[in-house]
Amino acid sequence: MLPLTSAAPTTAERIRSACHRAGGALLAVEREDPVATPVHHLLDDGSFAVTLPVARGGAQGGLVAGSQALLELTDYAPLPLREPVRSLVWVRGRLQQVPPASVTQTLDLIATECPNPALLQVDTPHSMPSNPQDTRYTLLRLAIDSVVVTDATGAEPVSVDDLLAARPDPFCELESGLLWHLDKAHSDVVARLVSRLPAALRRGQVRPLGLDRYGVRFRVEGEDGDHDIRLPFHKPVDDMTGLSKAFRVLMGCPFINGLRARR
Incomplete structure (x- = not known):
């Protein structure tokens, strides 16, 4: 019998995979209740692109820009288990406004890496009037202060540099x-x-x-x-x-x- 290796994904790889397949994400802004954010994407500059409902973030995010925030990503097990949560990722940082002229370009960049239907619900400078009953979102950046993952083995932090150098697992989507x-x-x-x-x-x-x-x-x-x-x-x-x-x-x-x- 061949000897088994003890190799396993690095902490940064586990976080990148969890972020890629996260079945739920909440964004908690200081002095506000947490709200679901359908877009949570790590950008090349080391920040996370996130979305807030327009009613919470203002037309261009001006009401929350500069606020401290916590992004919580939940990685659920694919099969029904007694405890379905495999890991939680907590990203702490400060929200920053995305310049209106950069919103469309940022959305296009995210779509090439992760084609998320929720991107179509994000307001841009050229957005057409929408159905008042449809939820519209404001695009913001979360400048990272710290990233921590916790699972059955415990909690562990990871640096932004390590996070940017890592890639999601090749079988993440499958x-x-x-x-x-x-x-x-x-x-x-x-x-x-x-x-x-x-x-x-x-x-x-x-x-x-x-x-x-x-x-x-x-x-x-x-x-x-x-x-x-x-x-x-x-x-x-x-x-x-x-x-x-x-x-x-x-x-x-x-x-x-x-x-x-x-x-």
Whole structure:
């Protein structure tokens, strides 16, 4: 049997992936109640592009520009679990106004990296009058003071430089479909992978929790609480061909057909 590596994503990589797939995001501005922000994108200058409803941020964000704010990003597990939150990312900083002349260019930049339908709800200098019942948003920048991620292993900060140097995991967008497919259509594969875990860590219901280029994670829901464990690949992988091979090698049966993402 080949020796397993202990490689895992860096803290910065975990945060970039969590930001990319975050199923929920809240922006709390000082002296205001938190509000959902559908756009939360890390820009090349080290700030986050965020949105506030026009009624909260003013026509160009002038009512909140300069305010301290906290962006909270929630990374949910793709499968239903007793505790569905895998990690939380907290970004603290100060809100800054995006110059009106730069709003459209910034939205275009975000769209090339993350085509989010909510970008169409952001007001620009050339926005057409909209239905009064539609929620419109103001685009702002959150200049970062600190970034912290917390999960089952604890809390850890990361620098802005490390965050900018990291990239989301290559399977970030496919992870949910792959784990659903693995759990529902390949229970035999799950059973063989789980059999590789130490017996003491298999006391409870074991479900796939996460997948990245370094390995697959499982959540063990036992009577004494929840426990997460990583089953690492023998080497990091970057595409579906490598991922299929990594699963076959991990199972000790390289002739089994590989997994494919559910479309």
